[in-house]
Amino acid sequence: xxxxxxxxxxxxxxxxxxxxxxxxxxxxxxxxxxxxxxxxxxxxxxxxxxxxxxxxxxxxxxxxxxxxxxxxxxxxxxxxxxxxxxxxxxxxxxxxxxxxxxxxxxxxxxxxxxxxxxxxxxxxxxxxxxxxxxxxxxxxxxxxxxxxxxxxxxxxxxxxxxxxxxxxxxxxxxxxxxxxxxxxxxxxxxxxxxxxxxxxxxxxxxxxxxxxxxxxxxxxxxxxxxxxxxxxxxxxxxxxxxxxxxxxxxxxxxxxxxxxxxxxxxxxxxxxxxxxxxxxxxxxxxxxxxxxxxxxxxxxxxxxxxxxxxxxxxxxxxxxxxxxxxxxxxxxxxxxxxxxxxxxxxxxxxxxxxxx
Numbered sequence: 001x002x003x004x005x006x007x008x009x010x011x012x013x014x015x016x017x018x019x020x021x022x023x024x025x026x027x028x029x030x031x032x033x034x035x036x037x038x039x040x041x042x043x044x045x046x047x048x049x050x051x052x053x054x055x056x057x058x059x060x061x062x063x064x065x066x067x068x069x070x071x072x073x074x075x076x077x078x079x080x081x082x083x084x085x086x087x088x089x090x091x092x093x094x095x096x097x098x099x100x101x102x103x104x105x106x107x108x109x110x111x112x113x114x115x116x117x118x119x120x121x122x123x124x125x126x127x128x129x130x131x132x133x134x135x136x137x138x139x140x141x142x143x144x145x146x147x148x149x150x151x152x153x154x155x156x157x158x159x160x161x162x163x164x165x166x167x168x169x170x171x172x173x174x175x176x177x178x179x180x181x182x183x184x185x186x187x188x189x190x191x192x193x194x195x196x197x198x199x200x201x202x203x204x205x206x207x208x209x210x211x212x213x214x215x216x217x218x219x220x221x222x223x224x225x226x227x228x229x230x231x232x233x234x235x236x237x238x239x240x241x242x243x244x245x246x247x248x249x250x251x252x253x254x255x256x257x258x259x260x261x262x263x264x265x266x267x268x269x270x271x272x273x274x275x276x277x278x279x280x281x282x283x284x285x286x287x288x289x290x291x292x293x294x295x296x297x298x299x300x301x302x303x304x305x306x307x308x309x310x311x312x313x314x315x316x317x318x319x320x321x322x323x324x325x326x327x328x329x330x331x332x333x334x335x336x337x338x339x340x341x342x343x344x345x346x347x348x349x350x351x352x353x354x355x356x
Contacts (some may be wrong), residue, residue, distance in 0.1 A: 001260050008023070009181075012175070013177060019172060019219075020174070021161045022159070024267050026263075027265075036116070052090040054328060057306060059091040060094050060098040062091060062152075063097070067105050069230075075104055076108065076303035077104065078110050079109060080148070080224075080230075081110065082149040083150045085112055085153065088124065089127035091301060111133045112136055113135050115135055134252050138220075140220050144227070145224075147229075147230035149230070150233050153237075154235050154236065155211070156270065161270045163195060165191075165207075165208070166204060169191040169192060170190065170208075172186070184258070195208060207244055209245075209270075218279035226284045229345055231345075233341075236338065237337045247269050286346050290340070290341050294335025296340040299353040300353050302325065309321060
């Protein structure tokens with residue numbers, strides 16, 4: 001039993017079962033035993049690898065996307081350049097390097113990273129040494145003004161609630177105890193107004209996931225874009241309309257049961273892009289069509305960039321580079337599982353990659 005599993009077991013024994021959202025929040029951000037608060041989980045030595053760590057091309061293309069959107073919005077100065085959940089800071093570092101040749105962009109940018117993990121903030125300071133960076137705990141802490149924002153593999157780590165369809169309504173999936181061990185269970189059935197519309201496309205036994213935090217964060221982003229202008233780019237794995245249990249744990253790059261090692265494994269769930277679009281619409285901003293990551297990167301020019309870089313490489317380095325390009329774009333790798341979505345002000349022109 002991990003230290004956090006013991007903490008959770010004592011809590012549940014005292015007060016009863018907890019929601020999946022509470023379990024995820026404790027596992028990821030518990031101040032003493034949380035996964036993100038206690039380690040750098042990225043890369044070969046960690047538990048998983050994200051797109052910016054796979055290849056510099058990802059961050060470079062995102063940077064050029066940001067620069068073109070900035071130009072298309074009249075090159076506002078100053079503007080907030082923000083990233084949610086920036087990991088090691090690799091994406092932002094690559095984006096800033098790629099935009100050095102865009103006149104005025106870096107001078108106008110005020111870089112803000114939304115990060116709650118002290119461990120990752122330390123790593124980000126190292127990666128972005130030489131850049132003026134401000135850290136924030138929440139999107140609400142970002143300054144007023146034009147905003148260009150990126151969220152790559154951020155929404156998948158937000159706590160979700162899970163509900164199982166029942167003839168009498170919905171049962172919420174919970175984490176409880178059985179013989180001293182953490183186990184999944186279900187609440188008593190009850191009607192649920194928020195899922196009333198899902199009765200038409202689900203059957204008893206089906207699981208639907210919701211992410212209340214996602215709608216709140218989208219509303220905060222949208223409020224700034226609607227008021228001051230700008231755009232946001234969301235890249236994450238998931239699909240359109242939640243259906244099924246997608247809660248998953250990864251430790252040492254190997255999937256494992258979510259309850260196996262609380263606090264010592266990464267927990268994520270597929271992002272419901274329909275819910276993000278609905279939240280954006282309710283907040284008064286326009287959402288692009290959802291697009292597979294591979295298609296988006298191809299439209300931004302990843303293959304010509306990959307070919308240019310490949311000409312400078314040979315041997316193992318070249319093979320690794322080719323494999324990285326495939327991993328980011330191929331339908332059987334990240335190209336289809338990961339989706340992209342852009343948010344802009346109502347009436348704004350479509351952003352690069354979404355403009356055809």
